[in-house]
Amino acid sequence: MQYLPNTFFVIALISGLSFFVMNIRKIFRNINLGKSIDRTDNKSERWKNMIKIALGQSKMVRRPFSGFLHIVVYLGFVIINIEVLEIIIDGILGTHRIFQGFIGAGFYAFLIGTFEILAAFVFIAVILFWTRRNIANIKRFLSSEMKGWPKMDGNIILYFEMVLMTLFLVMNATDTPFQNAGIGNPVSQFIAPLFDGFSLEALHVIERTAWWIHILGILVFLNYLFYSKHLHILLAFPNTFFANLNVKGQFNNLESVTKEVKLMMDPDADPYAAPLEGEEEEVPEKFGASDVLDLNKMQLLNAYTCTECGRCTSACPANLTGKKLSPRKIMMDTRDRLEEVGRNIDTNGGVFKDDGKQLLNDYISPEELWACTSCNACVEECPINIDPLSIIIDMRRYLVMEESAAPQELNAMMSNIENNGAPWQYNQQDRLNWVNEE
Amino acid sequence: MMAQGKQPEVLFWVGAAGSYDDRAKKISRAFVKILHEANVDFAVLGTEESSTGDAAKRAGNEFLFQMQAMMNIEVLNGYEVKKIVTCDPHSFNTFKNEYPSLGGKYEVFHHTQFIQNLISEGRLKIDESALQGKRVTFHDPCYLGRGNDVYESPRDLIRRLGVNLTEMKRNKKTALCCGAGGAQMFKDAEAGDKEVNILRTEDALETKPDIIATGCPYCNTMMTDGIKFKEKEAEVVVKDIAELIAEANNL
Numbered sequence: 001m002q003y004l005p006n007t008f009f010v011i012a013l014i015s016g017l018s019f020f021v022m023n024i025r026k027i028f029r030n031i032n033l034g035k036s037i038d039r040t041d042n043k044s045e046r047w048k049n050m051i052k053i054a055l056g057q058s059k060m061v062r063r064p065f066s067g068f069l070h071i072v073v074y075l076g077f078v079i080i081n082i083e084v085l086e087i088i089i090d091g092i093l094g095t096h097r098i099f100q101g102f103i104g105a106g107f108y109a110f111l112i113g114t115f116e117i118l119a120a121f122v123f124i125a126v127i128l129f130w131t132r133r134n135i136a137n138i139k140r141f142l143s144s145e146m147k148g149w150p151k152m153d154g155n156i157i158l159y160f161e162m163v164l165m166t167l168f169l170v171m172n173a174t175d176t177p178f179q180n181a182g183i184g185n186p187v188s189q190f191i192a193p194l195f196d197g198f199s200l201e202a203l204h205v206i207e208r209t210a211w212w213i214h215i216l217g218i219l220v221f222l223n224y225l226f227y228s229k230h231l232h233i234l235l236a237f238p239n240t241f242f243a244n245l246n247v248k249g250q251f252n253n254l255e256s257v258t259k260e261v262k263l264m265m266d267p268d269a270d271p272y273a274a275p276l277e278g279e280e281e282e283v284p285e286k287f288g289a290s291d292v293l294d295l296n297k298m299q300l301l302n303a304y305t306c307t308e309c310g311r312c313t314s315a316c317p318a319n320l321t322g323k324k325l326s327p328r329k330i331m332m333d334t335r336d337r338l339e340e341v342g343r344n345i346d347t348n349g350g351v352f353k354d355d356g357k358q359l360l361n362d363y364i365s366p367e368e369l370w371a372c373t374s375c376n377a378c379v380e381e382c383p384i385n386i387d388p389l390s391i392i393i394d395m396r397r398y399l400v401m402e403e404s405a406a407p408q409e410l411n412a413m414m415s416n417i418e419n420n421g422a423p424w425q426y427n428q429q430d431r432l433n434w435v436n437e438e
Numbered sequence: 439m440m441a442q443g444k445q446p447e448v449l450f451w452v453g454a455a456g457s458y459d460d461r462a463k464k465i466s467r468a469f470v471k472i473l474h475e476a477n478v479d480f481a482v483l484g485t486e487e488s489s490t491g492d493a494a495k496r497a498g499n500e501f502l503f504q505m506q507a508m509m510n511i512e513v514l515n516g517y518e519v520k521k522i523v524t525c526d527p528h529s530f531n532t533f534k535n536e537y538p539s540l541g542g543k544y545e546v547f548h549h550t551q552f553i554q555n556l557i558s559e560g561r562l563k564i565d566e567s568a569l570q571g572k573r574v575t576f577h578d579p580c581y582l583g584r585g586n587d588v589y590e591s592p593r594d595l596i597r598r599l600g601v602n603l604t605e606m607k608r609n610k611k612t613a614l615c616c617g618a619g620g621a622q623m624f625k626d627a628e629a630g631d632k633e634v635n636i637l638r639t640e641d642a643l644e645t646k647p648d649i650i651a652t653g654c655p656y657c658n659t660m661m662t663d664g665i666k667f668k669e670k671e672a673e674v675v676v677k678d679i680a681e682l683i684a685e686a687n688n689l
Contacts, residue, residue, distance in 0.1 A: 246535065247535060247585060247586050247587060248584055248585050248586075249531035249534075249535055249580075249581045249584075249585025249586050250531070250535035250536060250585075251495060251496075251536065253500070253504065253536060253539055253540060254500045254504075257500045257501055257504050258504055258540065260501070261501065261504040261505055261508060262508070264505070265505070265508055265509075287500065287501075288498065288500075315612065315614075317614055317615040317617060317634045317637070317638075318628070318630070318634070320614070320632075320634075320637060321627075321630045321631060321632040321633065321634050321636075321637055322629075322630035322631030322632060323627070323628045323629070323630040324628065324629075325628075367628050367629075370625070370628060371627070371628040371630075372620050373580070373615045373617060373618070373619040373620040373622050373634065374496045374580075374619050374620030374621075375580040375584065375614075375615035375619050375620070376580060376584040376585060377580075377584065377612075377614070377615065379584075380584050380611050380612070381612075393496070393498065395498075396497065396498030397498040397499075397500055398498075399498055400497060400498035400499045401498065401499065401500060401501060406497060406498065406499070407625050409624055409625040409626065410497050410621055410624060410625050412624075413493060413494075413497070413621065413624035413625075414494050414497065414499050414502055417489045417491065417493070417494055417502060417506065418502060418505075421454075421487070421488030421489050421506075422454035422457070422458060422488075422489050423454055423489060423493050423623075423624055424454065424458055424459075426457075426458045428485055428488065429485050430457075430458070431452070431457045431458075431484055431485050431487055432457070432482070432484040432485060433457075434452070434456065434457055434458075434463035434466050434467065435467075435470075437463060437467075438467070
């Protein structure tokens with residue numbers, strides 16, 4: 001019976017971690033459904049970006065208030081995790097505050113004291129976040145794509161954090177020897193009086209309960225990530241590492257198109273030529289994207305990384321002027337569809353069975369896609385370098401090149417370019433007339 | 439010029455707007471005056487110039503873009519063009535970033551960068567008395583600013599005009615689009631509660647400007663329309679930086 005708690009702890013820990021790993025593998029599998037894209041060049045620049053943007057939060061603080069609150073929660077999260085390490089070791093070995101013996105009472109008190117202060121700050125920051133989401137009428141939290149589950153998801157994460165921080169402080173406040181020592185308890189000493197008059201026995205039970213719920217809560221939260229928008233705490237790192245390093249104005253040139261255009265412009269090419277012997281007749285590649293499988297791996301990683309903060313949408317000229325387009329919704333739709341495709345693969349024994357649905361129309365409408373001005377405000381705004389614009393452009397490419405479904409006026413513009421080398425209907429022979437007019 | 443075996447210093451890519459749009463033609467002429475003033479030996483392609491394909495690419499027509507690009511590259515390489523300057527940030531961006539991998543490698547300048555170089559080489563001076571004291575706000579073209587991180591060249595030129603440069607609340611990295619990009623110039627906007635150019639014009643008007651300066655013919659159109667919509671034509675003018683310099687130097 002003596003080892004019952006340890007055994008239970010190890011079982012909980014292992015199942016929590018395995019379930020998490022299983023789900024993470026599913027995410028990797030889904031991301032790998034995307035097309036390959038080489039983002040391994042210029043490693044030093046990539047490390048720099050990751051350290052600056054993900055680790056250093058440099059883009060978060062462009063909006064000072066939410067940026068500051070985020071840094072508080074982020075630092076709290078990272079630093080308090082040192083304490084989780086101790087909790088795990090204690091849980092496995094059945095010890096109590098094992099680090100204390102190793103690092104000395106003074107330094108230990110300093111560490112726990114720091115954690116307590118951070119926990120209190122995190123608690124306050126999370127309350128403010130909750131207020132911003134639910135009371136402050138901030139436009140980007142009220143958009144139509146934030147109704148229902150996304151809104152609840154955001155709140156659940158905040159409740160999790162409130163509860164975990166409270167449990168951590170309660171656990172310290174009811175740890176009688178710890179309180180009696182009187183150091184390392186800058187916050188919990190003010191919570192301890194709430195338990196005045198409790199017997200030592202009762203205090204111990206409360207302390208143990210808080211300790212257990214706290215660590216089990218962390219394991220549950222870890223697994224909740226997979227179902228929530230909160231994966232950014234992990235994926236922000238690869239996402240910033242693999243982000244596009246070119247200037248934002250540069251759009252990729254589709255190689256499949258280059259091949260065809262070169263063939264068309266080559267006077268020696270024989271359009272009816274049979275494929276060379278031994279050369280497989282290629283299935284022509286689809287131009288652009290109508291579903292998640294047409295997107296590249298980084299675009300899919302972007303979708304899982306998005307935490308739906310909506311800074312992109314709040315800077316989007318189309319959205320600001322009441323159009324349907326919301327770059328955040330583009331990312332949310334991409335993820336929702338990708339998860340649907342993933343579930344489809346799971347239930348069909350590892351292969352995707354056509355479900356008659358796709359990202360285009362079933363999730364993202366042409367009206368949204370055509371409202372984009374390609375201004376890159378969304379890409380610039382994203383605190384972790386997500387690129388909604390590239391998805392919009394790939395879907396436009398599908399609409400135009402596979403479906404010939406551009407708006408009428410754009411078709412006119414394009415046939416003008418084809419016929420007279422300008423988006424308007426002017427004669428190319430008049431191109432130099434401006435010189436002599438005044 | 440080619441026939442005489444001479445190479446101009448730079449090719450001025452006029453662009454469709456600069457060639458055909460009445461408002462933008464004035465920008466082309468102003469820039470040419472500046473080039474003359476600085477004794478720049480330049481050439482234009484004239485009737486051999488064609489669309490860069492930028493608008494087609496942003497609209498999703500990669501085919502048409504690459505056809506245009508390859509035809510242009512053939513012409514440009516045929517003339518052994520090394521340096522290109524343009525008043526259009528969209529052409530600038532396309533030449534600079536999207537042509538190289540298709541075989542068109544040139545040194546590409548936006549006209550504000552080119553003029554800045556002329557000044558630093560001592561070939562051009564801006565008269566800072568003519569427009570002194572005017573309140574000027576600068577609207578960042580997306581494909582110059584966010585697209586290529588060029589924020590300072592236009593501002594440097596504006597400061598040299600001796601004017602009072604005031605920034606809009608959304609500027610540089612956070613500048614709001616004029617509404618023309620991504621081929622929007624050539625179509626009606628989707629249903630919404632406002633036009634983008636009106637919102638941007640409001641940003642500009644908040645700075646109480648005498649002049650809204652731009653560095654893009656499309657932004658110029660959008661902002662000019664915005665000013666008309668707001669019935670502020672009497673108080674506020676929309677001018678390209680090239681026009682302001684030509685005006686200041688009385689060219």
